[in-house]
Amino acid sequence: MAKIETICALATAVGQGGIGVVRISGPLASDIANQVLRTSLEPRYAYYGSFYDDGVEIDKGVAIYFPNPHSYTGEDVLELQGHGGMSVMRQLLEVATSLGARLAEPGEFSKRAFLNGKMDLVQAEAVQDLIQASSDQSARCAIRSLSGEFSDKINHLLTAMINLRVFVEATIDFSDEEIDFLASHEVSEKLENLACELTEILECANQGALLRDGIHVAIAGKPNAGKSSLLNALTERPSAIVTAIAGTTRDVLKETIHINGMPLHIIDTAGLHQSDDIVEQEGIRRAHAEIDNADVVLLVYDAKDGSADQSILPFEVVNKPIIEIRNKIDLLNESPQGHNSEDCVSISLSAKSKEGVDLLKQSLADVAGYHPVGDGLVLARKRHIMAIETTFEFVENAIAQLEAGASELVAEDLRQASISLGGITGEFTSDDLLGEIFSSFCIGK
Numbered sequence: 001m002a003k004i005e006t007i008c009a010l011a012t013a014v015g016q017g018g019i020g021v022v023r024i025s026g027p028l029a030s031d032i033a034n035q036v037l038r039t040s041l042e043p044r045y046a047y048y049g050s051f052y053d054d055g056v057e058i059d060k061g062v063a064i065y066f067p068n069p070h071s072y073t074g075e076d077v078l079e080l081q082g083h084g085g086m087s088v089m090r091q092l093l094e095v096a097t098s099l100g101a102r103l104a105e106p107g108e109f110s111k112r113a114f115l116n117g118k119m120d121l122v123q124a125e126a127v128q129d130l131i132q133a134s135s136d137q138s139a140r141c142a143i144r145s146l147s148g149e150f151s152d153k154i155n156h157l158l159t160a161m162i163n164l165r166v167f168v169e170a171t172i173d174f175s176d177e178e179i180d181f182l183a184s185h186e187v188s189e190k191l192e193n194l195a196c197e198l199t200e201i202l203e204c205a206n207q208g209a210l211l212r213d214g215i216h217v218a219i220a221g222k223p224n225a226g227k228s229s230l231l232n233a234l235t236e237r238p239s240a241i242v243t244a245i246a247g248t249t250r251d252v253l254k255e256t257i258h259i260n261g262m263p264l265h266i267i268d269t270a271g272l273h274q275s276d277d278i279v280e281q282e283g284i285r286r287a288h289a290e291i292d293n294a295d296v297v298l299l300v301y302d303a304k305d306g307s308a309d310q311s312i313l314p315f316e317v318v319n320k321p322i323i324e325i326r327n328k329i330d331l332l333n334e335s336p337q338g339h340n341s342e343d344c345v346s347i348s349l350s351a352k353s354k355e356g357v358d359l360l361k362q363s364l365a366d367v368a369g370y371h372p373v374g375d376g377l378v379l380a381r382k383r384h385i386m387a388i389e390t391t392f393e394f395v396e397n398a399i400a401q402l403e404a405g406a407s408e409l410v411a412e413d414l415r416q417a418s419i420s421l422g423g424i425t426g427e428f429t430s431d432d433l434l435g436e437i438f439s440s441f442c443i444g445k
Helices: 029-037 086-098 108-115 121-132 136-146 149-172 187-213 227-235 278-293 315-319 357-368 382-403 407-425 431-438
Strands: 007-010 017-025 047-053 056-066 077-084 215-221 253-259 262-268 296-302 322-327 337-340 345-348
Touching (some): 007 086, 007 108, 017 029, 017 086, 029 056, 029 077, 029 086, 056 086, 121 136, 121 149, 136 149, 136 187, 149 187, 149 407, 215 227, 215 278, 227 262, 227 296, 227 322, 227 357, 262 357, 278 315, 296 357, 322 357, 345 357, 382 407
Parallel strands (some): 296 322, 322 345
Antiparallel strands (some): 007 017, 017 077, 047 056, 056 077, 253 262
16 A cells, blocks of 8 residues: 555645635644644634744644544545635644645645545546636536535446346346347336437537537637627627727737626737738737637628628638628618528628627527526536547447347446546546646646
């Protein structure tokens, strides 16, 4: 057995504040508490007193001791809540390290909570999602994941899948019997039910991923088409400088808004045209890069021009959703309207008066495929979606193998499906994946 190290970290944001918290987890937590506080602590009771470093008082604050296994990490945990100055927090961390602890790696507290069975992998990820939630709806969805709602759905499916696989494997031993055990127990119907449930969970996960990550939208067009005005209309504040002079925007400007809780990352770019100006050329190069990386492109043009010129866009956008924005309709005394067809989505609006901007927001939600499914929505990550898609493929293969009478292959497909689905909650997860997941966490989580 490897020796369990004691770790410590600042659990509150770096900088000055009224309160700062140092978190310590591991077998030395109790000894560190005794030496820093010069007294023993009663479990789960707040103690107010002085914090000492080798006999010298460095702060006054509150300490709480959580003995294992009833703590966040499942280990002995000590939290020192002092004044939120960087000097005080640094001294407390130095005291902890001098007494045998080491500085924690990103997400190491949550990783230990997962490894000690205090939460599954979905719940651990929900901790970070809750911290990073940028809207009330995404925060509520993160709480649902943290409480185990998403995990319960996955575990329910996983149990049904494993039970069905066990039954199929058992029938292999009776393959010479006259009774068709697979048919008599409606295996085909159960496989179809699994496929239907996976489809529902995948739809929910896709919506949750949009709610968590949102989409990136690049505003493109010729100079003076009203791109910056459109950005300001979407953000409802003067994010970009707007003038009547063509080429005012020469760099990339990024803002984030929300549509029904979904983040919309908007990028305003320089006007696309031929230019001999070195600064403009660099701005256009950056505009091309942002357009290439965007999920959706808004091609803005002046209503007086008659039609949008898609030839100014980089070639790479041919397979990317493009919404044509016919801007400045206020100058023509026209009303806003939208037009959808198989080949094009277009919106006639006025960025200046903001007429038609709501149509654009709804169109962006439609293009993204975002339609919240009510209170059951939970946040999801791309790895969850990929795992569910892979699981669905194995179940579909199992249905095909059953129709072909290959019960051994049905059992194998169900085994692979179980492994794929179990990877979501961490039942079957590689160390490399764990390292990748927790490396994006805050140091103190």
